[in-house]
Each structure stands twice: as structure tokens, then as C-alpha cells.
Amino acid sequence: MRYRACRIALSLAWLLGGGAAHAHDALLARNLAATCANCHGTNGHARGDMRVLAGMPADKLVALLADFKGGAVPTTIMQQIAKGYSDEQIRLIAAFFAAQPKPPGPQP
Amino acid sequence: MTAPGLGRRRVLGAGAALAASTVAGCSGIAPGASAGRVVVVGGGYGGATAARYLKLWGGSGVDVTLVERNAAFVSCPLSNLVLGGYRQMADITLGYDGLRAAGVTLLHDEAVAVDVPARKLHLADGSTLRYERLVLSPGVDFMPEAIAGLGAALDSGRVLHAWKAGPQTLAIFVPKAPYRCPPGPYERACVVASYLQMAKPRAKLLLLDANPEITSKKALFEAAFERYAGLLEYRPNAELKELTPTLARLDFEDVRADVLNVIPPQRAGDLARRAGLVTVNERWVGVDWLTLQSTVAPDIHVLGDATFAAPAMPKSGHLANQHAKVAAAAILRSLQGQPVNATPVMMNTCYSFVSGDEAMHVASVHQWDAAEKTLKPVSGAGGVSALASRAEARYAMGWAQNIWADTLAL
Numbered sequence: 001m002r003y004r005a006c007r008i009a010l011s012l013a014w015l016l017g018g019g020a021a022h023a024h025d026a027l028l029a030r031n032l033a034a035t036c037a038n039c040h041g042t043n044g045h046a047r048g049d050m051r052v053l054a055g056m057p058a059d060k061l062v063a064l065l066a067d068f069k070g071g072a073v074p075t076t077i078m079q080q081i082a083k084g085y086s087d088e089q090i091r092l093i094a095a096f097f098a099a100q101p102k103p104p105g106p107q108p
Numbered sequence: 109m110t111a112p113g114l115g116r117r118r119v120l121g122a123g124a125a126l127a128a129s130t131v132a133g134c135s136g137i138a139p140g141a142s143a144g145r146v147v148v149v150g151g152g153y154g155g156a157t158a159a160r161y162l163k164l165w166g167g168s169g170v171d172v173t174l175v176e177r178n179a180a181f182v183s184c185p186l187s188n189l190v191l192g193g194y195r196q197m198a199d200i201t202l203g204y205d206g207l208r209a210a211g212v213t214l215l216h217d218e219a220v221a222v223d224v225p226a227r228k229l230h231l232a233d234g235s236t237l238r239y240e241r242l243v244l245s246p247g248v249d250f251m252p253e254a255i256a257g258l259g260a261a262l263d264s265g266r267v268l269h270a271w272k273a274g275p276q277t278l279a280i281f282v283p284k285a286p287y288r289c290p291p292g293p294y295e296r297a298c299v300v301a302s303y304l305q306m307a308k309p310r311a312k313l314l315l316l317d318a319n320p321e322i323t324s325k326k327a328l329f330e331a332a333f334e335r336y337a338g339l340l341e342y343r344p345n346a347e348l349k350e351l352t353p354t355l356a357r358l359d360f361e362d363v364r365a366d367v368l369n370v371i372p373p374q375r376a377g378d379l380a381r382r383a384g385l386v387t388v389n390e391r392w393v394g395v396d397w398l399t400l401q402s403t404v405a406p407d408i409h410v411l412g413d414a415t416f417a418a419p420a421m422p423k424s425g426h427l428a429n430q431h432a433k434v435a436a437a438a439i440l441r442s443l444q445g446q447p448v449n450a451t452p453v454m455m456n457t458c459y460s461f462v463s464g465d466e467a468m469h470v471a472s473v474h475q476w477d478a479a480e481k482t483l484k485p486v487s488g489a490g491g492v493s494a495l496a497s498r499a500e501a502r503y504a505m506g507w508a509q510n511i512w513a514d515t516l517a518l
Binding site: 027028030031032034035037038039040041042046047048049050076077080081082083084085089 | 161164165426429430433434437449451452453454455457469471472473474475486488489490491493494497499500502503505506507509510511513514517
């Protein structure tokens, strides 16, 4: 578990531009992404019909959230939630989920 | 179960120095050494999440014990569907095995007192637990003295509260805000009315509200009440003054009903009161929203409904889960001697059912305000559903499935 957390932190640091200087961002990204877990599962491993975020490419999630934020994609709730996060926070969240192992099997 | 010794603190200090030179605190703690001993009281949405995330993020570096008096977790969210007959108790009852498998030590006992200066928790079986950090998620307890006769009426079993999890099941009385789950009473009225419309169309349901108006999702609930016109009658400014097992007295009238469901006025759970942590309005625990530390006992983090809310933050299970994650992150950092996250974020989602298969939501995002030193809702973000729908009922079920798994490590 601890090894996995380190691996994720390291890959996050790499995603965010590399180096130990970004350790702070890695923790911040982890904390921010945890606010999504109530609906999208712990570390993005969603159950049931909810969208799995683990392993989603960061640019895809950033674009998706930008579309929700701007209203380009109508939703019941995500356009309201996406507006609550800054672009920088969204970038961190997307990097965190991209670094999570993808669950096996077909993705919804 | 062994008490932490002074020696480990020195190990800790060395670990913290190491951590500073590596990524994200990884490998900061030597294998086998424990970074700290955390005791969590209350295995609801707040406490269970705190225990789970302390282990998820702290691994073997932290020793986590969860004290919970009940053998199983029973969800308050979705419980109104049980009252309406649309779900069974078994559907909202979950076990603690996931937390055990995640390395949390479960103690099914009752916490009776906190010795704050000695950092010891006393349990009903006479034993004590030492802690470096204590997390209290005691929920709410009722204020029987707030309404004449309330205590005796509840004790008689003829008047039901059904506002804490457990096997209980109609005039419904709503207390003045703040109380646990603001939309809950209105949801309950809708779901029960939905059942009555189908099974007992000549029944009458009175919803008597001590508040001047519906406290959450007002327009949406007004629309829902319209569907049950003739069956459901809503009255604002109807504060309950006195209660017997069969009769409820308001200011200017007496209400008789076959079933009286009184949701009592609430305050922080008794354990927090006895520990001297209640600092606001003699009811709620004041906390530092950066860490959820009690404002009077910094070794104790208090979560969930027991807290004096940050601005526009409702008392919800979803937020108790979010409180827990901010607290867990802060505890792990400070046990390592590291600065805590200076910009915590929380968000809330709450679904309410208006019938057996239609629901609607309210959502908000709360960002840290450094000037005011509290979490504040982001203006322009959040909001409510355009209307209740079947699609949102499916999302509500997805929400439940995922938050249960997140909270209980299922």
C-alpha cells in the first residue's frame, strides 16, 4: 500500500513537471481528488453506473471538466460542481486520477 | 494496543526529517515504527471515513482504532425510502469488515468520557485507550428539555423520532434549524405520502415545521407537495411546545395523530459535551476548519454533525465524509511534524427522494478563505436540480453505493 502510494506520488510529480519540488502538489492533488470519491469511488475506482476516473488521461478529464464548467455539455450536477474548482485545481485532480491504475475490464 | 512510548517520538522526529527530503513524505517512517496512535470514536460517515483514510494515506505508519457501539453501519441517507416501504433495512445496513481488512482495529464498545489533559479515552467496559490524536464523530444527541414532555413521550415508545439510525419507524414535526440533514424531514414527508397515495389514499399527513419556511430545496419540495395535495399538509411556523404520547401542543392548537413523529431539537453528541468541547450556543463544537481540531483541545479533531458549521455548510453525511478526509490529511502531516494543507476543499452533494423512484439534488463546493480562516461556499457554483427525476434517483443510488464503499473500505 505504502509502496503504491509512493509510486503514485512519484508518477504525479513526473506528470506535473518532475522533481521533489512538486511533492507538495502531489499531496494537494491527492487531497483534492479525495473530494470526488464520494460519487466516483476511492482513488477514482467508481462502482455501478458512476464514471470511473482512475486511469483517465489527464487531458481528457481536464477537457471534460472545462466543458461542464463552461456549460458546453449539459449535466444535472457536474456543471454546478465543476464551477467550484479553479483551473489549477482541476489540473491537479486530473493528474492524480491519470496516475491511478486503470481497473480491469471494459470501461463505461 | 500498547501505549506509545517517548522513544517513538524521537524516531518520529528523525522520520520527519527524512520525509522532507523525499517525495510526499514517502519512506519517511522506518518499517515497523508507528508514526502515531489515533483513536476514532463513532463509525458513521465521519468517523469511519477518518479511520479508513488514516490507513489509506498513512499505511503502517499510523495505528488506528475505531470505537463504535453498533455491530453494523446503518445509513441515514436513503432511510426514508425504508419508511415508505421502497427499501428494506438490509439494503442500508453494511458491515465494518472492510475497515478491519484495511488495518483498522475495531472496538465495539461505548466511549463514555475523554480525559483531555491525559489524552485517554474511557470505555464502558472499564478499559482506557491512550491516543496521540483523538477523532470524535459523535453525531447529534437530542435535547429532551427543549419541548415539555418530549423525553417522556419518546421513552413511552408511542412518539417516534426516527432521526438516528436503527429499527424504528403520522404527523411529522420539524425542529428549528440547525439540525441533521436539512432536507430530510421534507423528503420523509414526500416518500411517506407517495406510499399513502398508493396504499391508503384517505390518510392524512401533517408536516409541522418550526421554521418559517422549508429549509432546503424549497421550490422543489413545494412542487413535490403539490402532487400530494389533499393528503399532505405543510405548515410553517408550527413550533412544538408540549408533547404527550398521543397529543402535540403548538402555540394555538392541539394536534392529535395516530403516529407522532417528532424530530427533536439537536446538539453535539453527549461525549463531546462531557469532554468540554461544546463552545458555540451551548450546542455545537467549535473547530478550526483547516484541521477540524477542536478550538479548545487541539489533540482532538471533531467531525460531522457535532460541529458548529462553516458558512452555508449543511449537516450531511457527505460532508462528514469530507470533514474526515481533511482531518486525516492534517493528522498525518502534523504527526510527521509537517505543515498541514493550507488550502483544503470540501464539497457536498445531497439527494432527496420525492417518491419511490424520483430524486433531486443540492450541491455546493467549499473553498478555504485565508482571510476569514474558514471554508466558504464558492459563489456561482453548486445549486439544485431543475426538477426531480428518475435519472437523478439512479444517481442517488450511485452516490450511495460509492460513498458507502469510500467510507467503509468496501
